[in-house]
Amino acid sequence: MVDEVSSRSPGHRATMKDVAALARVSLKTVSRVINDEPTVHPELVLRVRRAANQLHYQPNFGASALRRRDGRSSTIGVLLEDLSNPFSATIYRAVEEMAIARSVSVLGGSFDEDPRRELELTASMSRHRVDGVIIAPASRDHQYLRQEQLAGVPFVFVDRPPYLLDADTVLSNSREGSAQAVEHLVALGHRRIAFLGDLVTIHTAQERFQGYCDALTAAGLTPVDSLISRNLRTIDAAEIVAGGFLDGENPPTAFFAGQNLLTIGAVRAIRDRRLQQRVAIVGFDDFLLADLLEPGVTVVAQDPVTIGREAAALLFARIDGDDSPSQKKIVETTFITRGSGEIQCR
Amino acid sequence: MVDEVSSRSPGHRATMKDVAALARVSLKTVSRVINDEPTVHPELVLRVRRAANQLHYQPNFGASALRRRDGRSSTIGVLLEDLSNPFSATIYRAVEEMAIARSVSVLGGSFDEDPRRELELTASMSRHRVDGVIIAPASRDHQYLRQEQLAGVPFVFVDRPPYLLDADTVLSNSREGSAQAVEHLVALGHRRIAFLGDLVTIHTAQERFQGYCDALTAAGLTPVDSLISRNLRTIDAAEIVAGGFLDGENPPTAFFAGQNLLTIGAVRAIRDRRLQQRVAIVGFDDFLLADLLEPGVTVVAQDPVTIGREAAALLFARIDGDDSPSQKKIVETTFITRGSGEIQCR
DNA sequence: CTGAAAGCGCTTACAG
DNA sequence: CTGAAAGCGCTTACAG
Numbered sequence: 064m065v066d067e068v069s070s071r072s073p074g075h076r077a078t079m080k081d082v083a084a085l086a087r088v089s090l091k092t093v094s095r096v097i098n099d100e101p102t103v104h105p106e107l108v109l110r111v112r113r114a115a116n117q118l119h120y121q122p123n124f125g126a127s128a129l130r131r132r133d134g135r136s137s138t139i140g141v142l143l144e145d146l147s148n149p150f151s152a153t154i155y156r157a158v159e160e161m162a163i164a165r166s167v168s169v170l171g172g173s174f175d176e177d178p179r180r181e182l183e184l185t186a187s188m189s190r191h192r193v194d195g196v197i198i199a200p201a202s203r204d205h206q207y208l209r210q211e212q213l214a215g216v217p218f219v220f221v222d223r224p225p226y227l228l229d230a231d232t233v234l235s236n237s238r239e240g241s242a243q244a245v246e247h248l249v250a251l252g253h254r255r256i257a258f259l260g261d262l263v264t265i266h267t268a269q270e271r272f273q274g275y276c277d278a279l280t281a282a283g284l285t286p287v288d289s290l291i292s293r294n295l296r297t298i299d300a301a302e303i304v305a306g307g308f309l310d311g312e313n314p315p316t317a318f319f320a321g322q323n324l325l326t327i328g329a330v331r332a333i334r335d336r337r338l339q340q341r342v343a344i345v346g347f348d349d350f351l352l353a354d355l356l357e358p359g360v361t362v363v364a365q366d367p368v369t370i371g372r373e374a375a376a377l378l379f380a381r382i383d384g385d386d387s388p389s390q391k392k393i394v395e396t397t398f399i400t401r402g403s404g405e406i407q408c409r
Numbered sequence: 410m411v412d413e414v415s416s417r418s419p420g421h422r423a424t425m426k427d428v429a430a431l432a433r434v435s436l437k438t439v440s441r442v443i444n445d446e447p448t449v450h451p452e453l454v455l456r457v458r459r460a461a462n463q464l465h466y467q468p469n470f471g472a473s474a475l476r477r478r479d480g481r482s483s484t485i486g487v488l489l490e491d492l493s494n495p496f497s498a499t500i501y502r503a504v505e506e507m508a509i510a511r512s513v514s515v516l517g518g519s520f521d522e523d524p525r526r527e528l529e530l531t532a533s534m535s536r537h538r539v540d541g542v543i544i545a546p547a548s549r550d551h552q553y554l555r556q557e558q559l560a561g562v563p564f565v566f567v568d569r570p571p572y573l574l575d576a577d578t579v580l581s582n583s584r585e586g587s588a589q590a591v592e593h594l595v596a597l598g599h600r601r602i603a604f605l606g607d608l609v610t611i612h613t614a615q616e617r618f619q620g621y622c623d624a625l626t627a628a629g630l631t632p633v634d635s636l637i638s639r640n641l642r643t644i645d646a647a648e649i650v651a652g653g654f655l656d657g658e659n660p661p662t663a664f665f666a667g668q669n670l671l672t673i674g675a676v677r678a679i680r681d682r683r684l685q686q687r688v689a690i691v692g693f694d695d696f697l698l699a700d701l702l703e704p705g706v707t708v709v710a711q712d713p714v715t716i717g718r719e720a721a722a723l724l725f726a727r728i729d730g731d732d733s734p735s736q737k738k739i740v741e742t743t744f745i746t747r748g749s750g751e752i753q754c755r
Numbered sequence: 756c757t758g759a760a761a762g763c764g765c766t767t768a769c770a771g
Numbered sequence: 772c773t774g775a776a777a778g779c780g781c782t783t784a785c786a787g
Contacts, residue, residue, distance in 0.1 A: 436758085436759090437759080438756090441756095448756055448757090472763090475764065476762070476764095
């Protein structure tokens with residue numbers, strides 16, 4: 064008889080009703096046991112658990128969320144620039160650790176700087192009725208998320224601030240970190256410091272450029288267009304541009320690169336020309352093996368683990384009902400000297 | 410009146426019922442419009458769409474999956490070793506691209522080689538009623554997934570095969586790739602070739618060790634325990650072990666490292682001793698900047714993009730009803746010479 | 756082409 | 772401590 068039940072037609076999943084029938088109790092009693100309500104007679108608990116195991120019963124999250132008062136899906140969204148980029152991936156993992164501790168699942172997504180994809184993926188999160196979203200947005204207008212917020216879904220912005228929307232935010236200290244790096248180069252006598260930056264639409268790319276300008280201005284220098292290249296996205300693009308600068312009439316004596324792929328591209332260009340002991344470079348964002356190159360690459364390191372943890376802590380506090388005013392957390396950067404940034408200007 | 414509806418109490422989400430009321434049609438007509446059924450009068454379509462927009466209506470996936478015949482949740486699970494590791498992250502992204510093209514969301518998770526976490530996360534996928542799962546398992550017994558398969562959930566194994574379970578599998582050609590690398594070292598005159606490997610419980614770690622042994626045996630050499638270290642997981646552990654080998658009585662003249670963190674650790678140990686032009690090394694799995702080190706690091710490159718794409722293609726075919734016998738795909742590795750593996754034995 | 760009724764798997768609200 | 776009824780938001784199955 065037992066076999067008859069457990070070997071039902073393939074494709075069948077046991078429901079609470081099936082468990083109730085096998086355990087000879089009511090549906091509601093099964094529900095109580097599955098939800099660990101303490102008011103069930105121990106013997107019934109045992110019978111229900113046995114039946115549930117026998118039928119390989121797994122509760123249906125969707126169905127329970129549907130009827131539940133709080134409507135919780137035990138799912139959050141983590142939408143970042145590109146989960147295959149180590150910065151995004153590290154944030155994702157830090158969030159995942161906190162989520163798993165709460166038995167919360169994570170829907171992940173990558174925007175690749177495409178605002179349409181941001182719209183698609185946030186709408187998808189809405190249809191999945193996630194309990195909250197951590198987002199590093201690609202777009203520059205986030206008013207469309209207001210409705211979701213009103214429906215009770217908290218958003219925490221990481222790496223980039225919300226525009227035209229009030230929401231919690233966790234950012235690196237990009238501008239000051241960049242200024243510090245460029246001051247360091249200035250202090251070594253560099254006057255012709257090139258800048259390589261990511262898309263100007265990206266908030267952090269702007270901040271890092273501003274920091275670069277801040278430091279030059281503070282030193283009485285003027286940023287010159289011929290040493291500035293922005294809207295770079297890839298190693299190859301950075302390598303070509305940096306090479307162009309180095310081969311030009313008045314080559315830079317130092318580089319500041321606003322993103323790790325750009326740093327790597329510039330390092331390639333410098334090494335191709337055997338200038339690695341003559342031209343200085345400091346990069347924003349650390350990367351694996353930066354210390355094994357010769358010279359080691361000096362960087363402004365971000366702290367994606369802390370960014371992810373802070374964001375998750377904010378998100379779960381909101382999910383738990385915290386309705387205090389939105390917060391803005393700044394995570395400090397760390398300047399790590401390894402050699403490439405300590406080359407003096409001849 | 411419109412405002413009265415759209416400015417309902419905060420926390421309220423519009424339902425089909427609300428849309429139907431505003432558009433003055435039945436619930437069923439709204440359902441038809443939302444699901445793009447063609448048999449609705451154009452004027453009603455317009456009215457419904459307007460009402461839906463006005464109320465910021467987003468369909469509830471969970472509710473529709475509940476009643477739907479096929480029970481599709483439009484969600485898949487992608488459970489890998491560690492999403493912050495570039496190999497896993499690249500597979501994840503490749504799957505994500507194929508998923509987004511089908512408007513399917515991705516629940517991501519990392520096992521960190523913890524079989525309990527595998528159990529937790531697969532159970533969680535079951536409770537979310539995902540349509541399918543791509544998995545790089547941590548455990549060595551996958552019989553427990555049989556019930557899910559019977560319930561109609563396809564599993565595709567990547568990087569590691571299923572044990573005691575029949576399922577689609579996508580693997581790198583680890584054994585042959587490793588053998589080729591070690592043959593290459595043997596051909597350069599190396600006889601004392603050290604092996605650094607990951608946990609022996611990991612299938613690929615076994616395969617790579619086997620490949621190492623295959624090549625030695627084929628050359629008439631015998632693997633010697635004093636040059637073999639397995640169960641290594643981190644850069645630091647590999648560095649310490651490799652350093653110990655190099656400082657020992659009969660140091661190796663070459664290394665074969667079965668994983669990229671181990672390769673990096675060995676490279677550190679070699680460079681610390683200024684032996685980078687004397688001791689050869691070949692690593693399994695490519696890594697960013699391997700070409701920028703001096704010498705560049707020769708590797709057996711895997712192809713995680715192809716692995717991810719093949720796995721997703723298999724999974725979606727199964728979801729679409731393909732019930733042919735399970736498939737096993739082998740993705741070829743590529744031997745990339747960059748210098749470190751071409752150092753001859755003195 | 757449109758709609759009223761039933762039901763997916765579960766929790767709520769209530770009665771005993 | 773236990774259970775029968777109603778209902779979450781949607782789709783199915785059916786009637787018009």
